[in-house]
Amino acid sequence: MKLQQLKYIIEIVNCGSINEAAKRLYITQPSLSNAVKELETEVGIELFIRTPKGITLTVDGAEFLGYARQVVEQAGLLEQRYLNKKPSRQLCSISTQHYAFAVNAFVNLIKQSGADEYEFTLRETRTYEIIEDVKNLRSEIGILYMNPFNRKVIKKLLRENRLDFHPLFTAKPHIFISTQNPLAGRQSVTLDDLQEYPYLSFEQGEFNSFYFSEEILSTVFRKKSIHVSDRATLFNLLIGLNGYTISTGIVSADLNGDNIISVPLQVDDHIQVGWIANHQIRLSHQANAYVNELKHVIQEYGLPLQE
Structure with a gap:
């Protein structure tokens, strides 16, 4: 298992496509596919489900990605500390219903990041697509609401996709x-x-x-x-x-x-508005920072936080 292979997996998930990831990694699609297959053979699990519409993570793949992100993040910190490398490009993707406070928090996140290079994504999108984005780890965090009318349906969908709902207010x-x-x-x-x-x-x-x-x-x-x-x-x-x-x-x-x-x-x-995340995955530093910014913005509007 090589660090580069872990970076490949992360990029594929970020792009939602092996073809698109290959372009961004400047390698051929067959080379990237072979690297994934070799890693799957080595670890003994299937990471992706391949369909005509693209790829999605398997349950094992989602768990593997959580560990992969931690390893790549820690490797980057080691390189900065001992090899004097500049901080790696910061990444963070959020999917949300159309809420101004979610945008406010995103603005604050970018201002507070202090990064020379970053690639952050904010998707204001449909409810079902928010759940799909977080399920497939295209986004680390999704923001949506529940109320007495939709709660049973939304909670069932979250449960089936191994997602947790964290109330905000x-x-x-x-x-x-x-x-x-x-x-x-x-x-x-x-x-x-x-x-x-x-x-x-x-x-x-x-x-x-x-x-x-x-x-x-x-x-x-x-x-x-x-x-x-x-x-x-x-x-x-x-x-x-x-x-x-x-x-x-x-x-x-x-x-x-x-x-x-x-x-x-x-x-x-x-x-009741809250954020959702895959319960198998530990949030990245930037995703945690975004949740903190959400809470800060909500308190600025005078709303009591729910924990």
């Missing part, structure tokens, strides 16, 4: 609206108040189940409904069409400007 539902919306001056609103306004939500692609919706109350009928795929479009439509969406109530003026506000929604429900 629980929030009461709010609507996000433009400061020009007629409801902007209200202390709170009801679902009846919202009937004539366009409802905005994030589309979930082929896994468009109510249980995967990023917004609670996904089964409520709306006369006017618009699905979007990114946060910037959603906020533009909130302003342009006097629309609304439902979320945690955390609005970042730094990221979203001063044109969007939150108003409490009078419903008997709650939103």
Whole structure:
């Protein structure tokens, strides 16, 4: 077993493809495939499941990757200490639902890293894809919510994929609206108040189940409904069409400007936001740093942390 082979495995997982990893490693695809097969033969386990759509880690492969990352990280520290090598390029990938606080924490992570070279990835994506990303270790951490409606389904899916949910905070539902919306001056609103306004939500692609919706109350009928795929479009439509969406109530003026506000929604429900990770894998230094930044940002917004 060679250190280079461990680096190969890590790069394949980061890319999600042997072909793409070979390009980034500047070696041929057959050479990389042979290196993986040799390592699998040596350790006596299958690391990847190969399908026409690409590769995914096996259960043994996920456990192996956790150890491989630790070894490569420690080897890098040894090289810095005794061979005077510069710190290795820092890597970290996060997948999240569309939350401003997750972006705030990511910004803080990069500022605090102090690295000369880094390659960080933040994916604002669909709920099912967040789970898939963390399951296949394309991302170390995923951020999503649970509530009484989707909890059983989401927990079952996490359990089947050997993922753990770590609560961060629980929030009461709010609507996000433009400061020009007629409801902007209200202390709170009801679902009846919202009937004539366009409802905005994030589309979930082929896994468009109510249980995967990023917004609670996904089964409520709306006369006017618009699905979007990114946060910037959603906020533009909130302003342009006097629309609304439902979320945690955390609005970042730094990221979203001063044109969007939150108003409490009078419903008997709650939103518990947390992070997920593969329970077989020890988080990297950067992933742990990101979790700490998440907690710091959440506390800045005045929300009590859950442990």
